[in-house]
Amino acid sequence: MRLDYLTIFPEYLDALRLSLPGKAVDKGLLELHVHDLRTWTHDRHRTVDDTPYGGGAGMVLKPEPFGEALDELAVDGATVVVPTPAGRPFTQPLARELATRERLVFLCGRYEGIDQRVLDHVATRAELVEVSLGDYVLNGGEVAALAMTEAVVRLLPGFMGNAASLVEESHESGLLEHPVYTKPAAWRGHEVPPVLMSGNHGAIAAWRHDRALARTAERRPDLLPATAVASEWVVEPAVRADAGELWTLQRACWVTEAVVNDELRIPALHEELDDVVAGLGEWRTWVVRVDGRLVGSVRARTTATERGEVWEIGRLMVAPDLRGRGLGRVLLEHAEQAAPGSATAYRLVTGARSEANLRRYKRAGYRVVEVQDGPAGPAVLVKRISAR
Ligand code: JD8
Numbered sequence: 001m002r003l004d005y006l007t008i009f010p011e012y013l014d015a016l017r018l019s020l021p022g023k024a025v026d027k028g029l030l031e032l033h034v035h036d037l038r039t040w041t042h043d044r045h046r047t048v049d050d051t052p053y054g055g056g057a058g059m060v061l062k063p064e065p066f067g068e069a070l071d072e073l074a075v076d077g078a079t080v081v082v083p084t085p086a087g088r089p090f091t092q093p094l095a096r097e098l099a100t101r102e103r104l105v106f107l108c109g110r111y112e113g114i115d116q117r118v119l120d121h122v123a124t125r126a127e128l129v130e131v132s133l134g135d136y137v138l139n140g141g142e143v144a145a146l147a148m149t150e151a152v153v154r155l156l157p158g159f160m161g162n163a164a165s166l167v168e169e170s171h172e173s174g175l176l177e178h179p180v181y182t183k184p185a186a187w188r189g190h191e192v193p194p195v196l197m198s199g200n201h202g203a204i205a206a207w208r209h210d211r212a213l214a215r216t217a218e219r220r221p222d223l224l225p226a227t228a229v230a231s232e233w234v235v236e237p238a239v240r241a242d243a244g245e246l247w248t249l250q251r252a253c254w255v256t257e258a259v260v261n262d263e264l265r266i267p268a269l270h271e272e273l274d275d276v277v278a279g280l281g282e283w284r285t286w287v288v289r290v291d292g293r294l295v296g297s298v299r300a301r302t303t304a305t306e307r308g309e310v311w312e313i314g315r316l317m318v319a320p321d322l323r324g325r326g327l328g329r330v331l332l333e334h335a336e337q338a339a340p341g342s343a344t345a346y347r348l349v350t351g352a353r354s355e356a357n358l359r360r361y362k363r364a365g366y367r368v369v370e371v372q373d374g375p376a377g378p379a380v381l382v383k384r385i386s387a388r
Pocket of ligand 1: 114
């Protein structure tokens with residue numbers, strides 16, 4: 001790939017030679033050419049700007065130097081990238097698109113911008129891409145050109161040592177990055193999550209996926225499909241006809257539990273359809289459907305204990321591909337709100353090594369009161385019901 005830059009601050013782009021692009025040049029993957037726009041001026045002051053037609057503050061970059069530069073650089077058929085706050089958003093898909101081009105020519109503006117006729121002229125002889133780095137104002141196009149160059153060059157075939165790692169990145173997977181850790185295992189009172197040192201790759205992958213989803217839901221819900229946004233979810237009472245889908249969702253969700261607890265002897269995993277149907281008769285059960293698909297469920301019933309009536313909550317299920325977006329919280333809160341006035345506490349169980357679930361329940365105010373010594377525990381969690 002050949003990259004050309006037109007700018008009145010060529011030294012601003014020296015960084016190109018330092019970082020990634022520099023290595024790509026060494027590898028012969030890239031040709032970098034930085035040009036000072038003043039090269040194509042002919043007056044003693046090497047003037048590149050003038051006052052704006054129509055008045056107003058600031059100066060505008062004149063068209064003539066650009067015209068001569070574009071001629072000398074023979075940009076016909078190339079892709080001319082013009083960073084501008086008025087451009088389309090620069091995104092990973094656009095970076096992938098630009099990485100397929102043979103040649104990119106960056107026009108770096110300054111002052112109030114570049115005379116519009118330059119862009120109109122470019123569009124007659126090349127592919128014009130006016131693009132913005134983000135919704136904030138910079139003083140010129142150079143910083144944006146540097147960032148866009150890095151995002152594009154690292155996608156060039158043969159450039160990233162381990163291309164596979166590209167796939168897992170934010171904005172490639174559609175989710176934000178999961179948290180990362182390295183040695184030491186403890187630092188200033190902060191521990192590395194034990195699951196990451198468990199060697200259980202299934203559990204590690206589930207944890208990372210969970211954290212990535214949670215972060216995305218928290219920080220960038222716009223990245224999540226509409227179906228995954230809380231405002232879209234309607235919790236309804238389950239009916240007999242839901243049994244088949246409930247059984248299927250139950251199997252899918254408890255396979256994940258079996259993985260993270262490294263234990264297959266979990267009751268929910270061994271229930272048959274009839275057990276699910278029977279459960280519908282013994283528990284109040286709710287479901288959430290999105291576009292007709294059953295994506296979540298929870299059930300509850302009262303259980304008498306020596307310490308009074310508790311509201312037993314169970315089978316809290318969220319479709320694995322929709323986890324980490326708050327649906328579990330919506331279902332748990334719905335089940336809690338359905339508790340009879342006579343109940344003194346909520347009680348639920350989860351795998352003793354289901355750290356993601358344990359973390360979520362503790363965040364919801366539950367505390368572990370017992371870890372049974374059966375398969376995968378389970379851990380028993382309770383939350384007192386405050387006066388209603
Ligand atoms: C090119 C001149 C400065 C912009 C008057 C401040 C991109 N995401 C982005 N923010 N700002 C830019 C950008 C700013 C530029 C130029 C890109 C050329 N300026 C101007 C208009 C208001 N001054 C950008 N990509």
